[in-house]
Amino acid sequence: MDQGKNEMKTPKKDVLGLSLAELTEEIKSLGMPGFIAKQVYEWVFKKYRSEFADMPNISKMNRDKLAAHFVINRFLSTQAISSGDGYAKKYIFELSDHAKIESVVLREKTYNTLCISSQCGCAVDCKFCLTGFAGLKRQLAPSEIVNQILYAFQDNEPISHLVFMGMGEPLLNFEAVFKAIEIINSEEGFNIGKRKITVSTSGILRGLQKLLDHEICINLALSIGNAIPSKRIGLMPIEKTNPLTDVINMVAEYQKTHNRKLTLEYTLIEGRNDAPEDIKELINLAKYLKAKINLINLNPHPKIPLKPISNEKMDAIKSTILAERVPVTIRFRKGQDISAACGQLGESLLTPC
Numbered sequence: 001m002d003q004g005k006n007e008m009k010t011p012k013k014d015v016l017g018l019s020l021a022e023l024t025e026e027i028k029s030l031g032m033p034g035f036i037a038k039q040v041y042e043w044v045f046k047k048y049r050s051e052f053a054d055m056p057n058i059s060k061m062n063r064d065k066l067a068a069h070f071v072i073n074r075f076l077s078t079q080a081i082s083s084g085d086g087y088a089k090k091y092i093f094e095l096s097d098h099a100k101i102e103s104v105v106l107r108e109k110t111y112n113t114l115c116i117s118s119q120c121g122c123a124v125d126c127k128f129c130l131t132g133f134a135g136l137k138r139q140l141a142p143s144e145i146v147n148q149i150l151y152a153f154q155d156n157e158p159i160s161h162l163v164f165m166g167m168g169e170p171l172l173n174f175e176a177v178f179k180a181i182e183i184i185n186s187e188e189g190f191n192i193g194k195r196k197i198t199v200s201t202s203g204i205l206r207g208l209q210k211l212l213d214h215e216i217c218i219n220l221a222l223s224i225g226n227a228i229p230s231k232r233i234g235l236m237p238i239e240k241t242n243p244l245t246d247v248i249n250m251v252a253e254y255q256k257t258h259n260r261k262l263t264l265e266y267t268l269i270e271g272r273n274d275a276p277e278d279i280k281e282l283i284n285l286a287k288y289l290k291a292k293i294n295l296i297n298l299n300p301h302p303k304i305p306l307k308p309i310s311n312e313k314m315d316a317i318k319s320t321i322l323a324e325r326v327p328v329t330i331r332f333r334k335g336q337d338i339s340a341a342c343g344q345l346g347e348s349l350l351t352p353c
């Protein structure tokens with residue numbers, strides 16, 4: 001038997017998924033000077049190089065050694081679609097196994113936000129969300145999360161704010177998400193401050209506990225669906241295993257210890273969460289948690305049998321909330337014409353390659 005053929009080769013590590021400290025350690029353990037890690041990081045994060053051969057300040061011998069042990073994986077292909085209003089640009093990225101994920105550049109007046117994916121698809125099955133309809137295809141590696149931001153920078157879209165509001169439930173892939181945040185936040189990486197990073201969650205208790213344990217100080221957004229648990233369960237079945245009452249306690253604890261911005265994301269759906277009693281409960285929750293409310297009218301999709309509310313009703317709900325002195329915003333439906341708005345990502349998972 002040919003032993004050589006059966007030997008398991010250790011897969012090469014992707015530089016995009018390693019913190020500078022980790023890369024330095026790895027490089028030192030291969031007998032190279034540690035400072036090479038910093039040089040590699042600069043080529044990758046500031047000059048967008050993806051071949052070690054294109055890093056001329058590193059010796060040929062060390063470049064060959066690096067190439068034997070590491071890779072810098074870029075997406076196999078990328079499609080970019082701009083919205084007619086010019087406010088959004090959607091990227092569809094093809095991963096190394098041909099799975100697809102989506103990110104969206106959202107242009108604000110003075111800065112750009114990137115809405116990124118944490119999973120390919122989502123298992124949480126919220127009844128108003130297309131990504132949930134598509135189901136979970138697979139988890140993303142830290143490098144695949146980081147690569148979304150790298151691509152935007154390389155595409156001349158300077159990103160200063162980041163929201164984990166693309167495909168997937170970030171707290172069901174917390175290890176990869178936390179590692180990616182470490183890299184994104186580091187000075188040698190993208191240097192995006194933790195106050196400018198928001199993780200949006202449907203309320204995963206185990207993930208919230210990990211956030212508390214790891215002391216990761218980012219902004220949180222909590223997707224409510226309906227603040228009345230018996231009604232929430234019909235929109236967000238996750239309520240069965242991760243009840244809102246327990247989630248609230250944990251989020252309150254996070255707020256107490258971390259003092260970061262908290263937003264309650266409220267997707268409005270005709271007849272499902274727009275009654276006066278629903279809004280009253282939402283207001284009570286926001287007051288208790290000292291949170292801001294972000295109202296998002298349902299972004300419709302033919303696959304989702306639910307309806308948005310009228311603009312008049314939306315304005316009336318906003319006024320009711322304001323009258324209670326709770327900060328509230330209405331999210332403008334940027335990029336709807338290219339299915340780039342909240343809850344509309346996932347089309348690429350439903351259509352065959």
Ligand code: SAH
Pocket residue numbers: 128129130164165166167168169170200201202221222223224265266267296297298299300342343344
């Ligand atoms: N899984 C995380 C983050 C991704 S979803 C979460 O659920 O928070 C990002 C946001 O889009 C959530 O606030 C979610 O409630 C909202 N959303 C999902 N589907 C939507 C739709 N069809 N219309 C408007 N908002 C939607």
Ligand code: SF4
Pocket residue numbers: 122123124125126129130131132133166167168169201202223343
């Ligand atoms: Fe998943 Fe968030 Fe969509 Fe729910 S709203 S299915 S948690 S991506």
